[in-house]
Amino acid sequence: MGRIVIVGSLNADLVVQTPRFPRPGETVHGSPLQVLPGGKSSNQAAAAARLGGDVRLVGAVGDDGQGRMLVAAARDAGVDTSSVLTRADVATGTAVITVDEAGENTIVISAGANGTLSPDDVARAASVGGDSQGGDSPFDGAAVLGLCLEVSLETVIAAARAGRDAGALVLTNVSPFAEVGDELLSLTDVVLLNEHEAAELVSGGDVADCAPSDWAVVSRALAGRGVTRAVVTTGAAGCTVLVDGEPPVAVASPRVTAVDTTGCGDAFMGALALRLASGDGLADAARFAVRVASFAATRVGAQSSYPTPEELAAFA
Structure with a gap:
């Protein structure tokens, strides 16, 4: 298994559970606040x-308790x-999150230190001795680079270039959605x-169902x-694997009773x-990822819901 490098965001999740989401201007009661x-x-x-990967994280936090x-x-996750x-x-x-009784969520993020992560920070991390202990670059020997859009687009592009130069497979999660342009x-x-982000990216309307x-x-x-290779997640249905020139592959998700869907998409991304990084083809990797995301939906929270290999085996 090769190294996985993830470049991007760290947020303190401020989570409140409520029977239903409030309408505009309405106040509803919620559970005690959790900081996760x-x-x-x-x-x-x-x-x-948590699933056993060799993972390096590049990001930024404030000098505070969170x-x-x-x-x-x-x-602690490894x-x-x-x-x-x-x-x-x-x-x-920070992310302010509400979760309703069906396990659905709404999320508002405040970038904080994430907004300061720059292309120069990525360049320093990619150089020899680029980490805080003066060790090797996280990009050295990387098999997969994971990216999302919770840091600046310029930083994401710089990381993608560094990953490409290192010979890593670049996996980009186009979320939260933004028009990324052709360079990335x-x-x-x-x-x-x-499916909604796919519709936005191709300007083709709703592609659900x-x-x-x-x-x-x-x-x-x-x-x-x-984009010649893509995985489009479709909520509880699972996902569809799209490879240019090949028939689409639908991957069904196990049926579970959702408790909290916060972080399920990230569980899918990490598992994928x-x-x-282990050498699986895209469809096989997606089949594994839907199981991990389904498991995560059965627990409260994001990182606290992610399985170990033993827990995933018992779930399967």
């Missing part, structure tokens, strides 16, 4: 590491955090996105943007990166 480790990139790294909590949680920077002049990133797509080997012939149209549209 999160951030898409940190979640993805934790998911892969930042220290996030770094400690990542380490993630190498030696390339996580501490900023003295900015707060740690040209540096990306596999794009991960949900596609028939196989429709997915072929989506695949060709993505190829027109330079793990199996790609």
Whole structure:
């Protein structure tokens, strides 16, 4: 299994559960506040590491209690955090999350230190002695580089270039969705996105509940943007694997009773990166990832819901 490098965000998740989401202007009662480790990139790294992956995380936190909590949680999950920077002049990133009784969530993020992670920080991490202990670069020998859009697009592109130069497979999660342009797509080997993000990326409208012939149209549209390999997640249904010139492959998800879907997409991403780093083909990696994401939906929280190999085996 090769090394997985994740470049991006760490957030303190401020979580409240409520029977239903409030309407505009309405106040509803919720559960006691929980402060949990999160951030898409940190979640993805934790998911892969808990499953046994060799994972390095590149990111930034504030010099505060929440930042220290996030770094400690990542380490406890088995993630190498030696390339996580501490900023003295900015707060740690935060996500305000509400979860309803069906397990669905709403999330508002405040970038904090994540917004300070720069292309220069990536360049320093990619250099020899680029981590905080003066050790090797996290990109050296990397098999897979995982990216998302919770840090600046310029930083994501710089990381994609570093990953490409290191010979890593670049896996980009186009979330939270933003128009990324052709440069990042040209540096990306596999794009991960949900059906709504796929619709946005190809400007083709809603692609939910596609028939196989429709997915072929989506695949060709993505190829027109330079995306020749993609995994489109479809919620509780699972995902569809799209490879240009090949028939779409639908991957069904195990049926579970969802408790909290927060971080399930990140669990999918981390598991997908793990199996790609192990040499799996894209469809086989996606079959593994849907099981991990389904398991995560049965537990509260993001990182706290991610399985070990033993837990996943028992679930299967």
